[in-house]
Amino acid sequence: MRILLWHVHGSWTDAFVRGRHEYLLPVLPEGGAWGLGRAGRNWPESVREVDLATLDADAVDAVVLQRPEEINEVARSLGRTPGVDLPAVFVEHNTPKGNFPNIPHPLADQDLIPVVHVTHFNRLAWDNGSAPTTVIEHGIPDPGHLYTGELPELGVVVNEPVRRGRVTGTDLLPAFAGVAPLQVFGMKTDGLAAATGIDASRLTARGDLQTKDLHRELARCRAYVHPMRWTSLGLSLLEAMHLGMPVVVLAATEAPRAVPQEAGVVSADVDELLRCAARLVANPEEARRRGLAAREAALERYGLGKFQDRWDELLADLHNRPRRSVNERRDERILVPAGERKIS
Secondary structure (H helix, E strand, O other): OEEEOOOOOHHHHHHHOOOOOEEEEEEOOOOOOOOEOOOOOOOOOOEEEEOOOOOOHHHOOEEEEOOOHHHHHHHHHHOOOEOOOEOEEEEEOOOOOOOOOOOEOOOOOOOOOOEEEOOHHHHHHOEOOOOOEEEOOOOEOOOOOOOOOOEEEEEEEOOOHHHHHHHHOHHHHHHHHHHOOEEEEOOOOOOHHHHHOOOHHHEEEEEOOOHHHHHHHHOOEEEEEEOOOOOOOOHHHHHHHHHOOOEEEEOOOOHHHHOOHHHEEEEOOHHHHHHHHHHHHHOHHHHHHHHHHHHHHHHHHOEHHHHHHHHHHHHHHHHHOOOOOOOOOHHHOOOOOOOOOOOO
């Protein structure tokens, strides 16, 4: 199939485009949220950058939507309406924001476009109304067992920790810095030590590294800390587990399902998390053993093959869904206001 999708969520897209189809990614000269294209990623040749303004509408077999605004953009650019005369599915990456749990999903109460949640918690948390929903859990391209744990330090991966604050558990970092020095990877980590009051000797902001460099450097840390309060799951956690790292995880959203206790610790008790982190830093052999358990669990549940198989099944079903003509369902078109919703 020839599948149109925007490059919105880099890590998820990295797994999705390694499937068995042809992937069409809109690109604009200025890049940005609506024209990132491949963005220099080392992806298969089956991933093609396209100019949406000149793309042949008949060249698209299905569209994978990730922002509500994309529905109007596809209809405007291709003259085909997702869910009506173009097979479409919507991927929900995010937990709901606002008056949880009473938040209707943007595609709630319609039956034209199935909603795919990336975690079971997401499906539970959103009010999907009568919309058809399913869950396809994350898949991770295996980076290999790179863990050395040679540094008695704690690794953290988080984007924009200063701006996002309590959502990403930034307020918890000073306590972890009291256990061991922190290496913090991700976008816009500059100024994090000053913003949190952590002494610069206890926190190193590593910035946004290339994936292979991130994996190599993160795997040198003794353990991985995942302090996120409100996120779907966090692919960095699954990547750390694939690397063979023991993990110290706040028991929020999907994390208790994703992480077995033998992989480290999953708890809402911050004191327990700190004790476990200290123990792992002080005991390299226990850290190594728990990291092996983390890797085994991640390969079993979040392997790339299982992810691709589930998507192949859904796309086949999507392609076989009965099509409705525009005239037949004109009053049921799904149109949403123009705008931009950030994927976090």
